[in-house]
Amino acid sequence: MSRFIALVPAAGSGSRMGSELPKQYLPLSGRPLIEHTLRALAAHPRIDRVFVVLSPEDGWWEGQGIRHEKLAVLRCGGAVRADSVKNGLKAIASEIATDDWVLVHDAARPCLRPEHVDRMLAELADDEVGGILAVPVADTLKRAEAGQRIAETVPREGLWQAQTPQMFRHGLLLKALGAAGSMVTDEASAIELMGLKPRLVEGDARNLKVTYPRDLELAALILEHWGT
């Protein structure tokens, strides 16, 4: 039986947040943001291990006191997200089987719910390729031209917003990221470049990525709503 492993890239600097402390360490509902993320994964009964990928220069992790029996720290983050994930996958290669599933999940998404993970496992555990949590686009989309004017309306039919977790087998994902290079912004893109078609598993907008300061307020409201 293939196991389920979580890999959490957390080696970013959070430049769009504009704070000196990387956003993963900012306080959110009384704890560092990343602690919510790691706990959400570690608390899931079907996830065996949670690996967090930090920057080798990270001087903040130790002071946070985040511990969990499933959690292991890898200090092999890279210059861009794809490198952090690839380095993490290489670092765990001796501990897991090539057929094991890896759920790559942004440290910056602290509002992941067990139901999101349940749905992914239910829909993907027997899948040939794997897939990602995503949300169908609800708003009308506009393409902008110079002067911030609308050039055209883009039909939203069939468009989804990609989230994480993104769930692929270890061997396939490592091969895909190795071939794709550093510019892909998610794991699915690397798999797509191999000619494969990852499945879209419907999540919801509450699994937001904290990018700007206002997202932190929204994340706090969501966590409060769920009582976590």
Ligand code: CTP
């Ligand atoms: N990430 C990473 N290694 C990098 C860049 C990003 O592990 N070299 C991680 C981030 O820590 C984050 C996730 O990838 O958990 C999603 O990236 P993003 O939201 O873009 O975070 P940052 O890159 O830190 O933020 P920004 O782009 O605003 O600088």
Ligand code: MG
């Ligand atoms: Mg980034």
